Amino acid sequence: MPIRLDERLTEIARLAEGADTVCDVGSDHGKLACWLVQTGRAARAIATDISAPSLKKAERLAEELGLADEVPTRVGDGLDPIADGEADVVVIAGMGGDLIARILERAREQGKRFGRFVLSPNTHAERVREQLQRMGHTVVHDGSVGCAGKDYTVIATREGGEEKFDALQLAFGKFFATDGEFRARAAAELAQINGLLAGNPSAASLAERKRLLEEALKECAE
Numbered sequence: 001m002p003i004r005l006d007e008r009l010t011e012i013a014r015l016a017e018g019a020d021t022v023c024d025v026g027s028d029h030g031k032l033a034c035w036l037v038q039t040g041r042a043a044r045a046i047a048t049d050i051s052a053p054s055l056k057k058a059e060r061l062a063e064e065l066g067l068a069d070e071v072p073t074r075v076g077d078g079l080d081p082i083a084d085g086e087a088d089v090v091v092i093a094g095m096g097g098d099l100i101a102r103i104l105e106r107a108r109e110q111g112k113r114f115g116r117f118v119l120s121p122n123t124h125a126e127r128v129r130e131q132l133q134r135m136g137h138t139v140v141h142d143g144s145v146g147c148a149g150k151d152y153t154v155i156a157t158r159e160g161g162e163e164k165f166d167a168l169q170l171a172f173g174k175f176f177a178t179d180g181e182f183r184a185r186a187a188a189e190l191a192q193i194n195g196l197l198a199g200n201p202s203a204a205s206l207a208e209r210k211r212l213l214e215e216a217l218k219e220c221a222e
């Protein structure tokens with residue numbers, strides 16, 4: 001049975017491929033983990049989830065595909081069920097940026113190290129970038145992918161190096177200034193914010209976001 005991935009999972013899979021062992025945190029249905037093994041992009045994929053009932057879906061899919069040995073499942077919070085270095089690629093997607101940052105910080109506090117991260121926060125990507133500055137990883141990809149009418153951030157890292165982002169990079173990504181699609185996205189968001197501010201000019205959070213967008217667009221034009 002072939003597995004079909006949506007645009008976001010396809011991009012995540014592309015960035016995660018070539019691994020010996022992938023850990024898919026919050027795997028839920030297990031489609032990504034099973035697809036990586038089924039297509040030979042990874043030799044093994046550990047699917048984890050904090051919810052045992054949710055993880056049953058991944059177990060059933062792996063069994064149906066004959067991949068139960070190659071796609072083991074573990075119940076637990078974040079990276080708690082994974083030992084230091086047990087996976088060379090860790091995928092965390094489909095969660096808010098605050099939660100992803102917390103998972104990364106907890107793993108760091110536990111002294112766990114992993115070769116690569118592929119991270120796709122639904123919200124607050126800046127929180128993830130803030131945390132990555134403390135992880136001893138270099139960001140090698142920081143972009144956006146469209147899926148079901150929305151844009152999703154996808155960040156990939158490799159162990160080694162030290163990151164220090166400025167305010168615009170924290171807000172919009174390490175490579176926003178050279179991203180050919182950023183200007184169109186930023187201009188559309190700025191227009192939307194200007195419309196909202198017209199009805200609520202005192203909205204401080206919107207005003208700050210507007211300032212950052214205007215600065216980023218100016219930097220792209222230079």
